[in-house]
Amino acid sequence: DTATSSSSVSVESKTKLLCSIYLQLKSQEKADFLRHLVMNYGVNHSSVQKCARSFLSSQEQGESSRIKAEENLRSSLTPYYIGLFGHIGRLEGGVKFLVDLRKDVLYLLSMLEPNKSIAPNIKALNKTLRDLLSLWFSAGFMRLQRVTWDSSCDMLQKISEYEAVHPVRSWGDLKLRVGPYRRCYVFTHSSMPKEPIVVLHTALTTEISTSIQSIVNHAHLQLEEKLFQPLSKDVVEDPKNIHAAVFYSISSTQKGLQGIELGTQLIKQAVKDVLAEFPRISLFSTLSPVPGFRDWLLLELSKDERGALLSSFFLTDEEYTSLKDHLCKNNAVSVREQILEMLKSNQWLQDANLSELLKVPFMRLCAQYLYREKRRGYALNSVAHFHLRNGACIWRLNWLADKSPRGLTSSCGIMVNYRYFLEATEINSQRYIEKQHVEASEQFLHLLGLSHHKSSL
Amino acid sequence: DTATSSSSVSVESKTKLLCSIYLQLKSQEKADFLRHLVMNYGVNHSSVQKCARSFLSSQEQGESSRIKAEENLRSSLTPYYIGLFGHIGRLEGGVKFLVDLRKDVLYLLSMLEPNKSIAPNIKALNKTLRDLLSLWFSAGFMRLQRVTWDSSCDMLQKISEYEAVHPVRSWGDLKLRVGPYRRCYVFTHSSMPKEPIVVLHTALTTEISTSIQSIVNHAHLQLEEKLFQPLSKDVVEDPKNIHAAVFYSISSTQKGLQGIELGTQLIKQAVKDVLAEFPRISLFSTLSPVPGFRDWLLLELSKDERGALLSSFFLTDEEYTSLKDHLCKNNAVSVREQILEMLKSNQWLQDANLSELLKVPFMRLCAQYLYREKRRGYALNSVAHFHLRNGACIWRLNWLADKSPRGLTSSCGIMVNYRYFLEATEINSQRYIEKQHVEASEQFLHLLGLSHHKSSL
Amino acid sequence: DTATSSSSVSVESKTKLLCSIYLQLKSQEKADFLRHLVMNYGVNHSSVQKCARSFLSSQEQGESSRIKAEENLRSSLTPYYIGLFGHIGRLEGGVKFLVDLRKDVLYLLSMLEPNKSIAPNIKALNKTLRDLLSLWFSAGFMRLQRVTWDSSCDMLQKISEYEAVHPVRSWGDLKLRVGPYRRCYVFTHSSMPKEPIVVLHTALTTEISTSIQSIVNHAHLQLEEKLFQPLSKDVVEDPKNIHAAVFYSISSTQKGLQGIELGTQLIKQAVKDVLAEFPRISLFSTLSPVPGFRDWLLLELSKDERGALLSSFFLTDEEYTSLKDHLCKNNAVSVREQILEMLKSNQWLQDANLSELLKVPFMRLCAQYLYREKRRGYALNSVAHFHLRNGACIWRLNWLADKSPRGLTSSCGIMVNYRYFLEATEINSQRYIEKQHVEASEQFLHLLGLSHHKSSL
Amino acid sequence: DTATSSSSVSVESKTKLLCSIYLQLKSQEKADFLRHLVMNYGVNHSSVQKCARSFLSSQEQGESSRIKAEENLRSSLTPYYIGLFGHIGRLEGGVKFLVDLRKDVLYLLSMLEPNKSIAPNIKALNKTLRDLLSLWFSAGFMRLQRVTWDSSCDMLQKISEYEAVHPVRSWGDLKLRVGPYRRCYVFTHSSMPKEPIVVLHTALTTEISTSIQSIVNHAHLQLEEKLFQPLSKDVVEDPKNIHAAVFYSISSTQKGLQGIELGTQLIKQAVKDVLAEFPRISLFSTLSPVPGFRDWLLLELSKDERGALLSSFFLTDEEYTSLKDHLCKNNAVSVREQILEMLKSNQWLQDANLSELLKVPFMRLCAQYLYREKRRGYALNSVAHFHLRNGACIWRLNWLADKSPRGLTSSCGIMVNYRYFLEATEINSQRYIEKQHVEASEQFLHLLGLSHHKSSL
Structure with a gap:
């Protein structure tokens, strides 16, 4: 291995050349290059098989042999292209090149039909790059x-x-x-x-x-x-x-x-x-946005089984009545249809009375969305997930906090404060990660009707 | 894996604590810690076995399963401690900590009796650290x-x-x-x-x-x-x-x-x-030293089979006669013994005539040492190996180039110029690495009697 | 003087206070402050008289007395406010304060009626400040x-x-x-x-x-x-x-x-x-503008004694005829009036033929303006004066070089290249300063009909 | 003045040349140069006379003429060499050149016999340079x-x-x-x-x-x-x-x-x-030295009118008796002679008992020296003067605070703390500068027998 590690002079110029060529490729050519890379410079499967068999038969031969066999097996599992990435990383500007290469890999993945036979290989390439970059981009x-x-x-x-x-x-x-x-x-x-x-x-x-x-x-x-x-x-x-x-x-x-x-x-x-x-x-x-809240609300509304009426999940009876009074005086269209329509067009904000009537139910629904919608046990909303994982708590929802078109379209204008109590972040973070516990303030839980007893979901 | 990657807040403080404790350990305690680390946080052998068997049996089940099985096998072969090193690397000062940790590992290795059963595990630890550091310490x-x-x-x-x-x-x-x-x-x-x-x-x-x-x-x-x-x-x-x-x-x-x-x-x-x-x-x-030349010369001299006399490897007949005339006038001790003695004490330099007589044979022997002594096909002398690998050529030996005690003790005062011809370094480097070709100047080859025909060793 | 120089602690805080008060004054209050300063903290005239008389009577008393008397006289001529400026300059930000103070003094001067009795005092203040700043703002x-x-x-x-x-x-x-x-x-x-x-x-x-x-x-x-x-x-x-x-x-x-x-x-x-x-x-x-050229041209045209016609200073007979043909076909207004009008409105540029006809005379007139119009023997145009003083030569006029409204209004779109021949700048500079010699290229002199013999104006 | 200010290109190279020549002169040649400078490029006395007469006769002709005449007079009093210094200051490294030039001027002054006729001119040069440098070296x-x-x-x-x-x-x-x-x-x-x-x-x-x-x-x-x-x-x-x-x-x-x-x-x-x-x-x-204290003590002792005995200014009767007992047991030499001798050789420190006996009188005498010895009303000791002027107070004398040969030779090993009470420095500084009031602590005044009533010297 003295020799391999040391052919640095000529390897460097070849690597530079490769990079400069890649940078001039068109999108489709880049995809072809990446396919070529994973098919020909990935892991040699038959070599892995051989090493795996050796390893299994080495079990009786003592620690030293076993470790040697493990070492060989590990080597055989290392894709060839990782060596190339190492060389690239050594170049000036090489790390940036790899960051951009991974962008291309992610793009290729997003374009691939998942049942394509090459998909697992591209995924493996992606994982290799991520692991490598994660070593370089640490704090x-x-x-x-x-x-x-x-x-x-x-x-x-x-x-x-x-x-x-x-x-x-x-x-x-x-x-x-x-x-x-x-x-x-x-x-x-x-x-x-x-x-x-x-x-x-x-x-x-x-x-x-x-x-x-x-x-x-x-x-x-x-x-x-x-x-x-x-x-x-x-x-x-x-x-x-x-x-x-x-x-x-x-x-x-x-x-x-x-x-x-x-x-x-x-x-x-x-x-x-x-x-x-x-x-x-x-x-x-x-002061954070709640991306996805309006889309979630639209989806939930459209699939509500009670049709033109609205289940109590969305509105209390009282709220329903008030809204109906306000909306349907001269209008045959159902409350539900009208809400759906106005949500899509963001026009509810123009009508101050309507906006006032929507405040309580929308704030409650947003709290539901943040607090109860999950993905693998954790908050579905990615912003909430990020801050909860960091040890923040959900502290307050703010009505009409972002009245820009962007704000209305993503979260009906609602924004949320995730508050960092410095002395509690470590324990909050641990409880969230280990037990999926979502820390939230009294005022927030109050929106959910949970205020007097601390959450134990 | 979202969860594992994210418990960063508490992991960080635990990692810091571990590092600060380690830094206060005494030498022996550090060794114990490292032993504990490799025995309990290395690779789980039985898990590797399981994964290896799974992998072998997955061969029939298509690319996707095979890649998944490979991924599992690779995971099982990754020592647990590599995760710890990743966390340490993320700390401020963490990279320096790992550099110093590897120093401790190398020291432990040098102290271990090679037949100790733990040696392979420490070696694996060393390799893991080296690979990790090599990613961080690239150009x-x-x-x-x-x-x-x-x-x-x-x-x-x-x-x-x-x-x-x-x-x-x-x-x-x-x-x-x-x-x-x-x-x-x-x-x-x-x-x-x-x-x-x-x-x-x-x-x-x-x-x-x-x-x-x-x-x-x-x-x-x-x-x-x-x-x-x-x-x-x-x-x-x-x-x-x-x-x-x-x-x-x-x-x-x-x-x-x-x-x-x-x-x-x-x-x-x-x-x-x-x-x-x-x-x-x-x-x-x-302008480089030739570390090891004197030691090599002493060793060669002492094992020369011709005893008191000296083989032509060391001196031509003419040189031998001149030296004998100079040295043995009033002295019963053999030329060889006297040379050995003077080499050990560095006293030959005091006698200008003697020094003049030694110049030609020592320069020739030094050229031999640099040009013909090999380790795995490459130059034995590490300084020569380093510069040849970089694409330099051996250009000139310099007599009495370092008259300090250190210079005399390491190389009888000889120093060497490895010259970098910029336009030739890439090709030289490649020929050395791939074919073990040692590039040298005419004047250097002349010392070896090889001057008129370019080296083809 | 040990004592005066050393009361630094309290002087500093008083000076700071004064500066911060001044900065809050309104424009008129600043003017009042400056008037107060020159009237009460300038030079004490009667003290100067006394010292001048002493000095004159000291002439017989030997070098030492004479120098002492000169020293006293010089002191009496130093306005009190110069001490204040020294203290201000020692403050952080003090130099900038004085730069801005001089701006206020210059503004006040520009507003003063010249026959105001205070004008000479303000001028003296201006000079004092300029001399002080010139020491600080040296290369x-x-x-x-x-x-x-x-x-x-x-x-x-x-x-x-x-x-x-x-x-x-x-x-x-x-x-x-x-x-x-x-x-x-x-x-x-x-x-x-x-x-x-x-x-x-x-x-x-x-x-x-x-x-x-x-x-x-x-x-x-x-x-x-x-x-x-x-x-x-x-x-x-x-x-x-x-x-x-x-x-x-x-x-x-x-x-x-x-x-x-x-x-x-x-x-x-x-x-x-x-x-x-x-x-x-x-x-x-x-590539420099010729500010003032159009204004000069307008002025010269309007005062041309030949009335509706134009002297040969402006146009050759041939040029005049061509222009008259072009302009007066359907127009009773004189050439001169029309040129004056178009110069004022910058509209001549719209008519490509006209613009072509004006090129030669305007370029020649611009060359005249740069080369022959003087102020105290030096170039009247300040940009020309600046570069000639630096040792550049007038190298080339460029027609339609700045077609922006600004460019037309200041110099009928003409720009000039002052060229720096590095080896000649020192001698050029000296000849300009000492002998008012204007260095110019052949092609420029050609515009003036001076091309074959080097200028000796 | 447009012309003079602007001949910058050629002036700069001449000034550089002059500086580089001066730097190569030998000590005596530098002195000659400075003499030449003040004699030929100083003030033109006859021109000053002329201007002074003009000025006096201008008094009746109104403010404007008077100011003009003052301006001329001021100009005539400005030595020619100040223009040169301005040019030098504009060069890179020019300010440092002038700092070093003043060092040469100060050295020349120190070498001149004071009655030399050129002395006043050199002093004027020194003052000009100091004023100029003081503008540049402000905070x-x-x-x-x-x-x-x-x-x-x-x-x-x-x-x-x-x-x-x-x-x-x-x-x-x-x-x-x-x-x-x-x-x-x-x-x-x-x-x-x-x-x-x-x-x-x-x-x-x-x-x-x-x-x-x-x-x-x-x-x-x-x-x-x-x-x-x-x-x-x-x-x-x-x-x-x-x-x-x-x-x-x-x-x-x-x-x-x-x-x-x-x-x-x-x-x-x-x-x-x-x-x-x-x-x-x-x-x-x-923690400051008291340079000059020992020299002052030696001088005072040697001129004490009471000869072999010592006045109460130096020792109380009690102190005198104790010292006599200690010193003169076997010794005919007077106490005074012995003290003089030991002060010169710094040997009193070797004898612990003696040192103990000397502590009280030496501390008292040192306090006298600092508190009562004056130059133009201010503290004679330059270190004391510096800190008092800054607003510090004399806070404490420290016995055997600097036992190095240097410390013994300058101040018998005594050091002093000048303490800065931040809230009092401004008022202290002012009282010292304006009224020569020396602020001192109770413990210091106690050494002088002044402790219960605040100093009002």
Whole structure:
């Protein structure tokens, strides 16, 4: 093995060549390359068989033989392409290449018909890449940076382009998001220092925010659109006004790092950094969307077996009556149909009375969705799952917290605060992971009619 | 697996605790811990057996089952402790912890009697750690830095302490080694930025140096010992005097990274950096010791079958006669005994005539040692092996090139220039690795009586 | 004087207080403050009289007495407020305060009726401040920085806001101006490191540019207005295409530094920096506006004594005839009136034939304006004066080089290349300063009918 | 003046030439150059006379003429060489050149016989340079840096070489002085960023130190002399042990900046920096030498009019008797002679009993020296004057606080704590500067027999 490890000079130039060729391939050619890779440079099945048999027959021959046989078996199970990935990782820019390669693999997987015979091989390739990247993208290699208006334009442009939760509308908007009363944190990686891998936007506020508009002030932005007029004088932060840190957006930017969790670490380090500056802050919370709530509601409504009427799952009798009074005066269409229609068009918000009537049932249904809908025992909603796993609790639902079209379409305008009680996160996290226990506040449980006795679901 | 990957909050604090406990263990306790680790958190043999049998019986059941069975088998072969190492690597300072852990493992291995039943398990642990560290310590993660007198004292102190080849004698000496006409390069790693992982000392000279004294000027140093007198005015480099870059010392500092080759990359990047500054430099060479030459010579001499006389392997008849005339005038002891004696005491250097008589045979023998002594087909001498593998050629032996006690004891004062012809390194490297071809200059082959026909060993 | 220099502790806090009060004054209050300052803390005239008399009577009493008397006289002539400025300069941010204070003084001067009795005192204050600032803003304290897309957003926003010559239209435009084939240099000062004091925009081109549109591509910009679409992939510079460095915009940003020349130094350092990167570049030139040319032309036309006709100063007989043919077919208004009208409205550009007819006379008139119009013996045009003083020569006029409204209004679209022949700048500069000699190229002199004999005006 | 200010291109190269020539002159040639400079490029006396007469005759002609005449007079009083200094200051490295030039001027002054006719001219040159440098070396241009073992070797070598108060003995010693429980601060200047202009050594201790040995531990140092053995593991600071910040050494490094006070600012900024890190520290004090105390004592003793006996100024009757008993048992020499002798040889320290007998009188005499000896009304001792002017009080004398030969020779081993009560420094400073009031503690006044009534000298 001295020899193999050492042919580095010529291997390096060959590897570089391969990478530069791959980068110029078209989408379909890339797929062909990946297929070729898994079929010809994966695991040699017959060699594995041979080694497995050897191993089984070595059992009687003492520890040393057994370990040797295990070693051989392990070797035979290692796909050839892992050696190639090792060489690529050693190149400058190689790690980024592998991140992007995995993006291509994931895309190929999503395009493959599942019964294709090659699917398991591509899945194995995906797993190999994920395991490798997960070793490289561990917290020890990540660097926390605070991004401000003094950061590079290049970094700020990327921050802006990657912001998916609440899109940035102009450079004036962007300046506000990294300015006073805001903390924008990123993780960068030593192998691609100019790339923000995860981005966390934080607002420093007097209390836990109930609406995204209070943080991302759209009215204000219009003034800023005239980019090249001098922007207003910098506001100076007054520490006396800062009692809460509200995480209002967290984004992972690299599709190729799917499944490699870095957000948790970023939140932890952000909390540390905020505490170092403001030791007395005690309120840590998110202001999060509830993606999927409206779709879930539409689906549930459409499959309700009681037809035109609505089961008590959706509305109490009283609520039903009030809504019917309001909606059906001059209208033959059923309450259910009308709700379905208005949900689809987001028009219920225009009618203030209607909106008021919907508040209680929608908030209750959203609480149901977050608290009772499960996948493998854990919260179905991925945002809820992420924060519960980190040890947060579901603390409060906020009505009309995001009135943007995006907010209405994803969650009927409802947003949720996941609150981090620092001294409880470790135990919360453990109870959630081990026992699927969902920690929630009294006020939230109250929405579910569970307030006086602590949840024991 | 969602759940396992996510219990990060509590796992992190437990991992930290484990590490801090380990660091406080005494040497013997560490050994006990490592034994415990491999015996209880290694591979579960019976589980491997089960999986191996499953795998063999899955062969008929189609690709998908087979890949699944392979996956299970691979899992069963993964030692439990690798998970722990992953968690440690995620901690701040965790990578450094694992580097030091491997140092402990290597030390334990060196202390173990080889027939100990636990030895194979420790070896497996060592291999696991090496593979893991080799992923982290690849060139993509290393950062080239030039060290100068403007670098931190901390870095310079480490450079000085790690310099094993030609020990640094004072801060004045150190200042010269990072000053004008010198380039000191280090690789640092993003997870331990204050630690020089590999150190390369380079001298910029008018021609390829023939002696280490011309680079590390001991006479000059005495003046510098008065540390706190103002050091002499900085010499200013004159590019007109710079035609060669001579690598005169390269050291790896982390025992725990044994077997993970980074020196080659460092030399490559150093060459690039030198060329960027001095585009016309064409002479790249080392000035290297020949560790082991004297020991080899002593051994060969002592086992020479011709007893008191010396075979022609060592001396030609003419050389023998001259030496005998010189040595045995008043002395009954045989030439061989006297040579042995003087080699051991390094006293031959005191006698200028004798030294002159020894020059031709010692240079020839040293050439033999470098060119013909092999291990698994490659050069026995590790320094030669390193540079040949990188694509250098053996260019010149230099007589009395290192007259220090250390130089005499390791190689009778001989040093060698391995020269890097940039346009030929790739092909040289390949021919050495694939065909064990040793590239050497005419003048070197001449020492072996091979000059007119190119080597074809 | 030990005592005065040392009361630093309390003086500092008083000075700070004064500055913070001043900053909150309104415009009129600032003017009152400045009036109060010069009247009460300027020079004590009667004390000067006393010292002057002492001095005159000391002439007989030997060198020592004379020097003492001179010293006293000098002291009496030093306004009290200079001590205050010294204290302010010692504060953090104090230098910037004084720069802004001078801006206020200049504004006050521009508002004062010149016969106001206080005017000389304010002028003296202005001079004192200028002399002081000129000591602080000398090249030794300035730091050259190249601004790129990796510079801070804060810096780039300022670059954009300060760009007066060719206004920046969007962040996409800005990105191009600091991107490939561009070099944007700034001087910053150690006392205000975030402020670009002078900004120089440079284009790296294949030849000396003839039009600003080829550098600041307005067509291209429209595409970039969609700010948050990913900007196009970075173009990579190809050194083979780079033969010229064209300085197309230089701006001083601090009004308070009026009269303190830093642009010359910035150009010199920019040339050095470009040469370090591209040693073979030999073409250094500006692409400069000719501010004031159109106004001068309008004025000259309107005062031409020949009334409706035009003297040969403006048009040759042939030119006049051609223009008359073109313009007056169906028009009773005189050529002169029509030209005046079209110059005012910039409409001549719409008529391609007309524009063609105007080219020769306008180019000649512009050359006259640059070459013959003087102020105190030096070029009247301030841009020409700046570059001639630096040792450049007037190299080429470019027709329709800036077709923007701004370009038409200031110089009928004409731009000029001032070329820097590096080996000749020193002698050119000296000849211009000492003998008012204007260095110009053959092709430029040709416009004036002076081509075959070198200028000796 | 447009022309003069603008001949920058050729002026710059001439100025550079002049500087480089001056730097190569020998000491005597430099003196000749300076003489030539003041005689030929100083003030033109006859021109001053002319202007002074004009000025006096302008008095009747209104403000504007008067100011113009003043302006001319001021101009005529400005030495020509000040223009040269301005040009030099604009060069890179020019400010450092002027600092060194002033060093030469000061040296020349110290060598001149005071009655030399040229002396006043050289003094005027010195004053001009000092005023100019004082504008450049004001706090706004200074940058506070903390120096640690992570600072550059270059900086640390300079710190070590410039340390005059308690000389650094080895790199091990140096490492301790910038290590844990120490803060070493420097001021650097933007025009010479690698040069520490003022250096302040601070120890963080549990209480205000009574002896320099507890800070600069000479015993410890011997261990460190073996430079290249790994230095001991870094001690980690425990904030619980840190209650006091003791400034034990402050040095100005540039002779050419004599009389330009920067130490006060450095102490102020150091206090701020320490407070930012340890907000609860309340004890700020120096541990300072009393240079000149022994010389003063020797002088006073030798001129005491009572001859062999000693006046009560030196010893009380009781003290005299005890000392006589101790010293003169077997000795004919008078007490006075013996004390004089022992003071000169520093041998009194060897005799523990004697040392005990001397403690009370020496401490009292030292207090007298510090408190009552004056120069122009202020403390004669320059260290005392410096700290009193900064607003410190004389807090405590420490017996045998510096037993090194240097300490005995300068102050009989006594050191003094000047304590900074932060809330009182401003008022103390003012009272000292304006009324020469010396603030001192009860315990110090007690030494003078003044303890119960606050000083009103």
